[in-house]
Amino acid sequence: MKRCDIKRRPLSDTTLANLAPELGAYRELDSSGLYFRVKPNGQKSWELRYKKPDAKWSWLGLGGYPEVSGALARQKAAELRSDAADGKNPIAAKKARKAAEIEAANETFESLAREWHTSRLSGWDVGTAKRILGALERHVFPSVGKRPYISIMSMEWMELLRGLEHQGILEQMSRVRAYCKDIYDLARVTGRAMNNPLEGVHKFLSSGKAVNYAHVSQEELPTLLRAIRSYPHAKDVQLGLQLLTLLAVRPSELREAYWAEFDFDKKLWTVPVERKGRKKGREHLVPLCKQSLRALNELRQITGTYPLLFPGRSDRTKPRSDTVFLMALRRLGYEGRQTGHGFRHIASTILNEHGFPADHIEAQLSHKAAGVRGIYNKAQYLEQRMKMMQWYADYLEELETGNLKVALKTTTS
Incomplete structure (x- = not known):
């Protein structure tokens, strides 16, 4: 023109x-x-x-x-x-306005959160630091990151956290709330905020465990296993649900797993300490039964060219969303009845009812015994758990095929 x-x-x-x-x-x-x-x-x-x-x-x-x-x-x-x-x-006024804009940008919740994150890095391992920042980037910054932190009201934080609550990621919601509360404490003790809008919010949110770890009864388990086997959507997610049922690991441990952690010859998965969210402790050894090895080999045909077992769709260097397994269970019609974490409860119940030693079960679940016993008992019972989890996988397979009926009460010796 x-x-x-x-x-x-x-x-x-x-x-x-x-x-x-x-x-x-x-x-x-x-x-x-x-x-x-x-x-x-x-x-x-x-x-x-x-x-x-x-x-x-x-x-x-x-x-x-x-x-x-x-x-x-x-x-x-x-x-x-x-x-x-x-x-x-006008030139001086323009510069003053620009300076005010920069100052306002530095007073956003995201800028405060990143300052807090940097200040805490010396106390975290690399995996923990990455996981915390990722949770903030995924669940908080898109909603309130660009807002001045002093303008965000308690009611708005309640609404944001209840949104996570409704997604069923209650454990993540609780962590995000704790992170954000700590971020405001930084502003308060450095004289940049008079109060903490997240103070007391936890009283009006779900505590998490009762709902977050929802799981079906043993009578309903065969139907759930068959539903997982016929999951019609993403194949990698279907295999992930199978692995959760077989291994009784935390969903985050599986979702964030790398192929390099698996030794197929030794039939062993080593979950490193830094991915378990603890600075101290030891790696968690997970024995791999025949059924889990089959699922892993099938999954390797799909995602084996990437470092992660479950690479994200938009960014292959990051794992799938933390709701991926929960949403799959919802699609199968199990919303509020079964969560990824709930498979651990199912495994614990069945293994205890069939007389397996509590120490072996707790080691499989990567639980630490309370008190002095937890300090001195460092055994991982790997050989015993190999046999126990193969029995468990066979038991689930029999349930799924209908060759085994679940008794309402199981007698153990």
């Missing part, structure tokens, strides 16, 4: 986008001293012609187009004209 074809001012969005360059740079008046400048190379920008306090005319750049739209350029021009009318130097 040639400038001789301009029909009206202020310049329309179509005109701004289509004005063609000429051999030399030129300016076109938009409105009240605001000009649109076009260079021979096609670059476009906004300039304001204003009168300085010494009564001389000058130009002030307002930014490039299309980064600065017509509406924004006119708003900036109006502010600067107002400054000039009040006897202020």
